[in-house]
Amino acid sequence: MRVLGIETSCDETGVALYDTDRGLLADALHSQVAMHADYGGVVPELASRDHTRRLLPLIDQVLSGAQLERTQLDAIAYTAGPGLVGALMVGASTAHGMARALGIPVLGVHHMEGHLLAPMLEDEPPAxxxxxxxxxxxxxxxxxxxxxxxxxxxxxxxxxxxxxxxxxxxxxxxxxxxxxxxxxxxxxxxxxxxxxxxxxxxxxxxxxxxxxxxxxxxxxxxxxxxxxxxxxxxxxxxxxxxxxxxxxxxxxxxxxxxxxxxxxxxxxxxxxxxxxxxxxxxxxxxxxxxxxxxxxPRGRFCTDNGAMIAYAGAQRLIAGEKDTVGQMKAVPRWPMDQLSAP
Missing domain, CATH: 3.30.420.40 (ATPase, nucleotide binding domain)
Known part of the structure; x- marks a missing residue:
C-alpha cells in the first residue's frame, strides 16, 4: 500500500510517501521558522496561509521523487490533531479533496502517535x-x-x-x-x-x-x-x-x-x-x-514531518480504519488516551 502523508499541524509543512512493502519512498519538508522569527513565535494565521501555498508543490515534489503519479496512490493520511485548527484544516481539506478525486481512502492521524512511531522508520526499529x-x-x-x-x-x-x-x-x-x-x-x-x-x-x-x-x-x-x-x-x-x-x-x-x-x-x-x-x-x-x-528517529524526523504521519496512517489504514467520506477531522486538543488499537 502506498500512503501519502501530510503534516500541517503547526509551522512545518511535511509531505512523504510510504510504501508498506518498500518503506519510505520520498519526503519533503518546508519550515516556517524564518517567517515566524520576527514575531518571536508562531502566528497561526500566517502558518495557515503558508501551508496553503506550500502543500500542493510539496506533494508534487514527493511524487516526482518517488517517480509516481497521483493515480498510483492507494491512500492518504493527514494530521488531524492536536495542533493549530487553521493549519490542521489546510492538510485535512487537501487530503480529503485528493482522496475524493482519486477514489481512495483517507485517514486523520494523531500527531503525537506519529512522533511516537517515527523511530519505526529506522533500520533497527524498537520492538x-x-x-x-x-x-x-x-x-x-x-x-x-x-x-x-x-x-x-x-x-x-x-x-x-x-x-x-x-x-x-x-x-x-x-x-x-x-x-x-x-x-x-x-x-x-x-x-x-x-x-x-x-x-x-x-x-x-x-x-x-x-x-x-x-x-x-x-x-x-x-x-x-x-x-x-x-x-x-x-x-x-x-x-x-x-x-x-x-x-x-x-x-x-x-x-x-x-x-x-x-x-x-x-x-x-x-x-x-x-x-x-x-x-x-x-x-x-x-x-x-x-x-x-x-x-x-533520525535528525530530520525529530521535528514535525510527513514521514511519521504516512507511517502511522499506513498502520491504521492496513487495519481497515478510514475517515467517513466528506467528514474531515481537525482536533486542536486530542488526548492520546482517546486512541484505541486498530
Missing amino acids: FPFVALLVSGGHTQLVQVDGIGCYQLLGESVDDAAGEAFDKAAKMLDLDYPGGPRVAALAEGGDPGRFRFPRPMTDRPGLDFSFSGLKTHTLTAIRQLEQAGQLDDQARADVARAFEEAVADTLAIKCRRALKQTGLTRLVVAGGVSANVRLRAKLEEATRKQGARAYY
Missing part, C-alpha cells in the same frame, strides 16, 4: 513493548506502548512542557525563535560548574513533570546577574548551560524511573527536543546503567 518519552512542542509525556493504539500514560507535564520551557528561557536570554536550538547552541560555550539549577519534581515519587519553577529560577538568576552588572556573554552561556543540564537531567531521571516501574528495557525518545545532544547523552548513560537501550 513492542517500550516506554516512550514524547517531547514535542507543548507536550512532555511518558507513555507505556504495548502496541499501536495500546498506550498507557505514565506521566506528563503539569504546566510548561520541556519545549515551552526552552522557548521561554530563550526569550529571557534575548535569543531568537525557535528557542530550543538557540539555547543549546549558547550552552555549548557555558561553564557547567558555575550554576546548578533545580531538577524539578525529582525529589518526590511519580513520573509527572513541571518546568515552571525551573523557568522562574532561570529568570531570577538572570535578574541577579543584571543587577550585579555581570550579565555578559559568558554569563548568558553559563545560564543556558545550567538550564539545559537541568532539563536533560530531569527527563533522564524520570525515564529511568519509568523503565524501572514498567520493567521494560526499551526507551523510545521522539519529538523536537529529542534532537538535543545533551539530552541524548544523558539518556544513553541512564539506559546503559539500567541495562536498557534508547531509540531515536
Whole structure:
C-alpha cells in the first residue's frame, strides 16, 4: 500500500510517501521558522496561509521523487490533531479533496502517535513493548506502548512542557525563535560548574513533570546577574548551560524511573527536543546503567514531518480504519488516551 502523508499541524509543512512493502519512498519538508522569527513565535494565521501555498508543490515534489503519479496512490493520511485548527484544516481539506478525486481512502492521524512511531522508520526499529518519552512542542509525556493504539500514560507535564520551557528561557536570554536550538547552541560555550539549577519534581515519587519553577529560577538568576552588572556573554552561556543540564537531567531521571516501574528495557525518545545532544547523552548513560537501550528517529524526523504521519496512517489504514467520506477531522486538543488499537 502506498500512503501519502501530510503534516500541517503547526509551522512545518511535511509531505512523504510510504510504501508498506518498500518503506519510505520520498519526503519533503518546508519550515516556517524564518517567517515566524520576527514575531518571536508562531502566528497561526500566517502558518495557515503558508501551508496553503506550500502543500500542493510539496506533494508534487514527493511524487516526482518517488517517480509516481497521483493515480498510483492507494491512500492518504493527514494530521488531524492536536495542533493549530487553521493549519490542521489546510492538510485535512487537501487530503480529503485528493482522496475524493482519486477514489481512495483517507485517514486523520494523531500527531503525537506519529512522533511516537517515527523511530519505526529506522533500520533497527524498537520492538513492542517500550516506554516512550514524547517531547514535542507543548507536550512532555511518558507513555507505556504495548502496541499501536495500546498506550498507557505514565506521566506528563503539569504546566510548561520541556519545549515551552526552552522557548521561554530563550526569550529571557534575548535569543531568537525557535528557542530550543538557540539555547543549546549558547550552552555549548557555558561553564557547567558555575550554576546548578533545580531538577524539578525529582525529589518526590511519580513520573509527572513541571518546568515552571525551573523557568522562574532561570529568570531570577538572570535578574541577579543584571543587577550585579555581570550579565555578559559568558554569563548568558553559563545560564543556558545550567538550564539545559537541568532539563536533560530531569527527563533522564524520570525515564529511568519509568523503565524501572514498567520493567521494560526499551526507551523510545521522539519529538523536537529529542534532537538535543545533551539530552541524548544523558539518556544513553541512564539506559546503559539500567541495562536498557534508547531509540531515536533520525535528525530530520525529530521535528514535525510527513514521514511519521504516512507511517502511522499506513498502520491504521492496513487495519481497515478510514475517515467517513466528506467528514474531515481537525482536533486542536486530542488526548492520546482517546486512541484505541486498530
